[in-house]
Amino acid sequence: MDTWPVIQAExxxxxxxxxALDDEQWSTPSLCSDWTVRDVLAHMTAxxxxxxxxxxxxxxxxxxxxxxxxxxxxxxxxxxxxxxxxAGFEAIEGSVxxxxxxxxxxxxxxxxxxxxxxxxxxxxxxxxxxALVQAADFYKGSNLIIGAxxxxxxxxxxxxxxxxxxxSGPEVAGPxxxxxxxxxxxxxxxxQLTGDGVATLRSRP
Numbered sequence: 001m002d003t004w005p006v007i008q009a010e011x012x013x014x015x016x017x018x019x020a021l022d023d024e025q026w027s028t029p030s031l032c033s034d035w036t037v038r039d040v041l042a043h044m045t046a047x048x049x050x051x052x053x054x055x056x057x058x059x060x061x062x063x064x065x066x067x068x069x070x071x072x073x074x075x076x077x078x079x080x081x082x083x084x085x086x087a088g089f090e091a092i093e094g095s096v097x098x099x100x101x102x103x104x105x106x107x108x109x110x111x112x113x114x115x116x117x118x119x120x121x122x123x124x125x126x127x128x129x130x131a132l133v134q135a136a137d138f139y140k141g142s143n144l145i146i147g148a149x150x151x152x153x154x155x156x157x158x159x160x161x162x163x164x165x166x167x168s169g170p171e172v173a174g175p176x177x178x179x180x181x182x183x184x185x186x187x188x189x190x191x192q193l194t195g196d197g198v199a200t201l202r203s204r205p
Contacts, residue, residue, distance in 0.1 A: 003103040004096050006131050007110050011044075011093045014114045017123050018086055026082040031116040031186045038082055039074050040116050041089050046073035047099065047109065048092040055099040066145070104138035111135055112184055115177065119188065132176040133164050139183055140166050148183045151204045155197040157183065170197030 018041070026038040035043065050058070062069035078085050098106050111127055112135075118125055139148035140157075152172075158165040159176040172179070174193035181189035182201055190202045 001130050001134055003107050006128060007107055008094050010110045010114060010127070011089070013125065014117065015086060015090050015093065017118065017125065021082065021121070023082060025121060026085070028120050031119055031181070031188055032113065037117040037121060038078060038085050040113050042074045042077040042085055043070060044110070044113050045077040045089045045092050048095040048097055050099045051097050052100045104134060107131060108135040108138055108184070112181065115181055116186070127177060129162055129176065132180055133162055136164065136176065136180050136183065139180070146184050151185065151201065152183050155201060170200060171195035172197040172201050
């Protein structure tokens with residue numbers, strides 16, 4: 001799959017979904033801990049402006065704290081109003097800039113963060129099935145930042161809407177999107193999953 005066109009298309013689709021939000025909806029807590037939906041969108045904008053060359057100076061300037069760096073970037077990209085936040089995001093829809101890491105990282109990020117926003121707002125969206133599988137195949141072997149490999153260790157994950165499974169042990173079954181969100185630490189996604197391994201997955205931060 002050609003990853004960047006999918007990333008760009010998903011950004012455009014998300015922007016379209018958010019144009020009708022009111023101020024209260026922009027302040028809705030997202031699935032991403034401590035961030036509102038507006039914060040998540042500003043974070044996505046900031047990430048699409050970073051290059052490998054600019055990432056490390058930014059990290060050093062934040063005392064080697066990724067959390068502090070992200071907080072600064074969110075503040076810098078929110079603008080004075082939700083309309084400013086959305087306009088900033090729309091301006092980077094076609095960007096291929098990114099921090100260090102393979103393209104699959106940013107495919108996963110655009111799907112996961114888009115769902116961090118859409119889910120609490122009750123916005124439905126059909127993500128490309130092959131993109132969900134590609135992102136899950138990436139995260140299942142990675143502990144970088146998100147810790148998905150550790151979180152799903154000793155469990156069998158099985159998609160009920162795609163030909164995809166991984167691991168061994170007590171089963172966790174459900175839609176591909178819910179599996180992806182759960183393996184990347186979104187506890188709310190576990191409500192859509194079934195099987196003897198769900199309680200274990202839910203208990204892992």
